[in-house]
Amino acid sequence: MENHIHSTWARTFECRPRLFYQPKTMDDLVELVHSARSAGASLTVVGSGHSPSDIAMAPTTGWLVNLDRLCAVVSTFPATAQKTTEYSDVRVEAGIRVYQLNAALAFRGLALQNLGSISEQSIAGLISTGTHGSSSFHGPLAQQVVDLTLLTAAGDFRTVSPTTDPDLFKAALLSLGKLGIITHVTLRTIPAFNIHSVQEIIDFDRLLADWRTVWTTKEYVRVWWFPYSRKCVLWRAEKSTLPLSNPRSSFYGTWLGRTLYEAMLWFAVNIFPPSMPAVERFVFSRQYGSTQTYDTPGASVDEAVQGSVEGLNMDCLFKQYVNEWAVPMRDGVEILTQVDKLVSEAASKHDYYVHAPIEVRVSNCSVPPENDIPDSPFAIIRANSGIGAIPGNYCRSLLEYAPRVDYPSPGEPITVDNLTLYINATMYRPFGRDPPIGKWYSEFEAVMAQYGGRPHWAKNFIGPAGALNAKDEAKRKKKDGQMVGIAGVFAEWYGEDGQKFKKIREKLDPDMLFVGGREWAERNGLI
Ligand SMILES: Cc1cc2nc3c(=O)[nH]c(=O)nc-3n(C[C@H](O)[C@H](O)[C@H](O)COP(=O)(O)OP(=O)(O)OC[C@H]3O[C@@H](n4cnc5c(N)ncnc54)[C@H](O)[C@@H]3O)c2cc1C
Ligand SMILES: O=C1O[C@H](CO)C(O)=C1O
Numbered sequence: 001m002e003n004h005i006h007s008t009w010a011r012t013f014e015c016r017p018r019l020f021y022q023p024k025t026m027d028d029l030v031e032l033v034h035s036a037r038s039a040g041a042s043l044t045v046v047g048s049g050h051s052p053s054d055i056a057m058a059p060t061t062g063w064l065v066n067l068d069r070l071c072a073v074v075s076t077f078p079a080t081a082q083k084t085t086e087y088s089d090v091r092v093e094a095g096i097r098v099y100q101l102n103a104a105l106a107f108r109g110l111a112l113q114n115l116g117s118i119s120e121q122s123i124a125g126l127i128s129t130g131t132h133g134s135s136s137f138h139g140p141l142a143q144q145v146v147d148l149t150l151l152t153a154a155g156d157f158r159t160v161s162p163t164t165d166p167d168l169f170k171a172a173l174l175s176l177g178k179l180g181i182i183t184h185v186t187l188r189t190i191p192a193f194n195i196h197s198v199q200e201i202i203d204f205d206r207l208l209a210d211w212r213t214v215w216t217t218k219e220y221v222r223v224w225w226f227p228y229s230r231k232c233v234l235w236r237a238e239k240s241t242l243p244l245s246n247p248r249s250s251f252y253g254t255w256l257g258r259t260l261y262e263a264m265l266w267f268a269v270n271i272f273p274p275s276m277p278a279v280e281r282f283v284f285s286r287q288y289g290s291t292q293t294y295d296t297p298g299a300s301v302d303e304a305v306q307g308s309v310e311g312l313n314m315d316c317l318f319k320q321y322v323n324e325w326a327v328p329m330r331d332g333v334e335i336l337t338q339v340d341k342l343v344s345e346a347a348s349k350h351d352y353y354v355h356a357p358i359e360v361r362v363s364n365c366s367v368p369p370e371n372d373i374p375d376s377p378f379a380i381i382r383a384n385s386g387i388g389a390i391p392g393n394y395c396r397s398l399l400e401y402a403p404r405v406d407y408p409s410p411g412e413p414i415t416v417d418n419l420t421l422y423i424n425a426t427m428y429r430p431f432g433r434d435p436p437i438g439k440w441y442s443e444f445e446a447v448m449a450q451y452g453g454r455p456h457w458a459k460n461f462i463g464p465a466g467a468l469n470a471k472d473e474a475k476r477k478k479k480d481g482q483m484v485g486i487a488g489v490f491a492e493w494y495g496e497d498g499q500k501f502k503k504i505r506e507k508l509d510p511d512m513l514f515v516g517g518r519e520w521a522e523r524n525g526l527i
Contacts, residue, residue: 001019001020001021001022002018002019002020003016004016004017004019004020004064006020006046006049006056006057006058006064007049008049008050008051008052008053008054009048009049009050009120009319010052010319010320010321010429011319011429011432012052012053012319012321012429012460013053013054013057014057015054015057015058015059015060015064016060017044017058017059017060017062017063017064017516018041018060018061018062018063019041019063019064020063020064020065020066021063021064021065021066022065022066022067022068022069023065023067023069023070024069024070025070026070026151026183029065029067029070029151029181029183030151030155032063032065033151033153033155033181033513034155036063036513037153037155037511037513039063041061041062041063042058042059042061042062042063042512042513042514042515042516042518043062043063043064043065043181043513043514043516044056044057044058044062044063044064044065044177044514044516044517045064045065045066045067045124045177045181045514046058046064046065046066046125046177047066047067047095047121047122047124047125047126047128048097048120048121048122048125050118050120050121050125050458051125051129051458051459052320052321052322052458052459052460053458053459053460053461053483053520054483054517054519054520055129055176055177055457055458055517055520056125056177056517057517057520058516058517059516059517059518062516063516064516065181066095067093067094067095067122067124067181067183068095068097068122069095070093070094070095070183071092071093071095071096071097071100072092072093072096073090073091073092073093073096073101073104074091074092074093074184075090075091076088076089076090076091076108076110077089077090077091085191086190086191086390087188087189087190087377087390088108088110088188088189088190088191089146089186089187089188089189089392090105090108090110090186090187090189091184091185091186091187092104092123092184092185092186092187093183093184094122094123094124094148094149094181094182094183094184094185095122095123095124096122096123097119097120097121097122097123098112098115098118098119098120098121098122098123098126099119099120099309101123101187102115102119102309105189105192106192106307106309109191109192110189110190110191110192111189111190111191111192111193111308111309112141112144112187112189112308113138113144113188113189113190113389113390114133114135114138114141114144114220114312114389115133115141115308115309115312115313116131116132116133116141116312116313117313117314117316117359118313118314118316119309119313123185123187124181124182124185126141126142127141127142127145127148127173127174127182127185128174128175128176128177128182129174129176129456129457129458130142130174130397130399130400130401130402130456130457130458131458132361132363132422133220133312133361133363134220134221134222134361134362134363134422135219135220135221135362135363135364135388135389136215136216136219136221136362136363136364136388136414136419137216137219137364137387137388137389137414138363138364138388138389139363139364139365139367139389139391140174140363140365140397140400140402142173142174142393142397143389143391143392143393144187144188144189144389144391144392145173145185145186145187145188145392145393146161146186146187146188146392146393147159147160147161147164147169147185147186148160148169148172148173148182148184148185148186149182149183149184149185150168150172150179150180150181150182150183151180151181151182151183152180152508152509153180153508153509153510153511153513153514154508157183158180159184160172161393162373162393162394162395166395167398167500167504168504169393169395170395170396170397170398170497171397171398171399171500171501171504171505173393173395173397173398174397174398174399174400174457175399176399176457176521176526177514177517178505178509178514178515178521178526178527179504179505179508179509179514180508180509180514181514186392187392188377188390188391188392190390192307192308193239193240193308194239194240194241194242194244194305194306194307194308194311195220195237195238195239195240195305195306195307195308195311195312196237196238196239196240196242196303196304196305197220197235197236197237197247197303197304197305197306197311198235198236198237198301198302198303199233199234199235199236199247199301199302199303199304200233200234200236200292200293200294200299200301200302201231201232201233201234201288201289201291201292201293201294202223202231202232202233202234202292202293202294202295203230203231203232203292203294204225204227204230204231204232204336204340205230206292206294206295207223207225207232207234208333208336208337211332211333211416212415212416214234215329215362215416215419216413216414216415217236218236218237218238219237219238219239219387219388220235220236220237220238220311220312221234221235221236221237221362222235222359222360222361222362223235223359223360223361224356224357224358224359224360225336225356225357225358225359225360226280226281226284226356226357227280227339227340227343227344227354227356227358228276228277228278228280228281228284228343228347228356229280229281229284229285229290229356231284231288231292232357232360233288233357234294237311237312238387239387240305242305243305244305244306244307245303245304245305246304246306247302247303247304247306248302248304250287250315251283251286251287252283252286252287252315252317253315257286258317261283261317262318262428262430262431263430263431264279264282264283265279265318265355265428265430266430266431266433267279268353269430269433269434269435270433273350273352273353274347274350274353276347276353276354276355277347277353280355280356283356284356317428318428318429318430319428319429319432320426320427320428320429321426321427321429321434321435321437321460321481322424322425322426322427322459322460323424323425323427323437323441323444323445323455323459323460323461323462324359324422324423324424324425324455324456324459324461325422325423325444325445325448325453325454325455325456325461326365326401326402326403326420326421326422326453326454326455326456327403327420327421327422327423327448327451327452327453328403328405328419328420328421328451328452329362329405329416329417329418329419329420329421330405330416330417330419331421331451332360332416332421334451335421335423335447335448335451335453336360336423338447339358339423339444339447342440342443342444342447346439346440346443351439352436352439352440354425354427354440355426355427355428355435357426358423358424358425358426359422359423359424359426360421360422360423360424361421361422361424362419362420362421362422363402363419363420363422364388364389364414364418364419364420365396365400365402365405365419365420366405366406366407366408366418366419367394367395367396367407368394368407369407373394374394377390377391377392396497398494398497398498398500398501398504399457399494399497399498399501400497401454401455401456401457402420402454403420403452403453403454405417405418405419405420406418422456423444423448424456425440425441425444427440434480436480436481437460437480437481438462438480438481438482441460441461441462441481442462442465445461445462445463445464449464454486454493455486457524460481460483461483461486462481462482462483462484463483463484463485463486463487463488463489463523463524464484464486464488464489465484483520483523484523485520485522485523485524485525486523486524486525487522487523487524487525488525489525490524490525490526491525494525498525501526502526502527505526505527512527515527
């Protein structure tokens with residue numbers, strides 16, 4: 001198709017590729033790879049466009065391919081064949097959206113073990129960017145991958161697993177679309193489950209006081225931080241057989257509440273920025289009340305029992321910019337204290353204002369030493385806690401952005417020392433209007449980098465200052481918050497694993513067929 005315009009879900013970036021394809025068969029896809037090579041065109045692969053950045057933008061001379069029509073469930077390995085009823089491996093075509101997969105699994109009495117905030121993504125896009133949920137007992141969502149198939153620039157299918165080709169598997173587990181086209185994925189799924197969640201309001205200072213224990217109290221834990229209210233929402237959930245029950249009604253879940261919220265944000269962004277803290281406080285009080293309910297006898301808490309998808313997904317509200325970094329959980333108190341200081345000082349100087357919530361989440365990205373991989377998928381993580389992941393693999397992807405932390409010793413409980421903290425600075429675009437993000441994001445990133453943090457690959461990070469030459473820097477400054485990228489620090493931050501990824505990439509794709517979005521790849525040190 002010609003004249004196709006592709007844009008991100010948040011309408012933050014768009015591109016006009018020379019040609020756009022949605023192949024219906026794997027043979028068509030292979031033919032497309034050969035045709036693009038013969039034509040000397042680049043081939044960018046895009047999923048649902050939910051990455052907030054320009055990571056999947058194709059140049060005007062390039063071709064863009066999307067796998068929405070390659071979305072079948074290929075096979076389900078019956079529990080008996082796997083000699084267990086605790087999990088089932090399911091092979092799918094990689095264009096399947098997570099919501100389609102959720103439905104197909106539910107039909108078979110199965111479910112994904114963990115999810116991120118939404119289910120719009122394609123499974124390939126989710127894997128390729130290091131998407132995560134929020135649990136101390138689960139890794140990034142790619143932990144559920146048992147094997148995957150990559151269509152290479154040569155037009156060959158390569159099915160890789162931790163045993164068949166460990167290096168290529170670790171590269172393909174977070175490949176940013178730059179290695180080839182993921183065509184199939186086998187996922188380790190478990191019997192469908194419901195979750196019982198309890199949502200409490202906790203004072204910011206109390207959260208910091210309980211930091212070392214709160215993250216491991218339930219299988220799924222997430223925090224939304226409202227800095228101007230000095231409060232957080234603490235959401236904790238576990239698998240449950242209790243009867244289903246709905247969560248409490250939501251102020252911004254209604255058309256009126258939601259529109260009012262967006263209108264107030266618009267006013268604060270465009271007319272009177274100093275009103276932002278009051279807007280955030282008002283919305284917080286409508287949505288959640290104004291008192292701490294955590295550890296408060298007699299306080300009414302918000303409980304629900306929902307299917308895993310409804311419970312784990314959430315309402316992400318409006319179109320947005322998102323800048324999220326992974327840092328060591330053990331440094332969380334210091335990091336949040338520093339960010340809190342930034343936010344309040346900026347507001348008192350009328351320098352910039354942030355939007356709420358700042359999402360604060362967790363994963364267990366630690367992996368066992370290579371010679372210590374358990375024979376059984378019932379991992380140490382699970383044995384310790386009685387809950388958590390049945391991993392499809394125990395690999396750390398070469399481009400894993402979570403800092404390295406220790407794997408828990410056998411028999412020892414998981415602690416903050418084994419965990420990754422994700423801090424997600426979302427800035428809404430009320431009615432399509434861009435808020436100022438540059439100064440906030442630069443200061444936020446300086447704190448994250450100070451603690452060895454690295455940005456989530458899919459998001460709107462800027463990157464360390466000073467990485468560009470004067471001409472490019474001048475160009476960049478024309479757009480507030482534009483990405484500088486991490487090319488200047490890639491070697492330092494990704495070390496040997498990063499170099500290995502680049503070598504594998506160059507070998508598989510010497511003519512850079514899959515580096516259509518060349519600018520993004522260059523800015524970030526991948527080529
Ligand atoms: C509202 C919202 C909520 C989100 N929630 C979370 C969250 O909870 N946790 C989290 O970590 N992230 C979250 N994200 C980010 C999102 O999960 C990732 O950006 C994900 O990559 C989006 O998948 P996609 O299918 O839209 O991929 P796209 O954004 O279209 O593409 C992403 C990357 O995947 C590559 N790719 C796509 N398909 C293939 C393929 N078949 N083969 C090889 N490469 C491919 C692309 O080339 C590109 O590099 C959220 C984003 C939004 C907008
Ligand atoms: O990128 C993301 O957007 C939402 C926040 O609104 C979320 O959870 C992400 O991750």
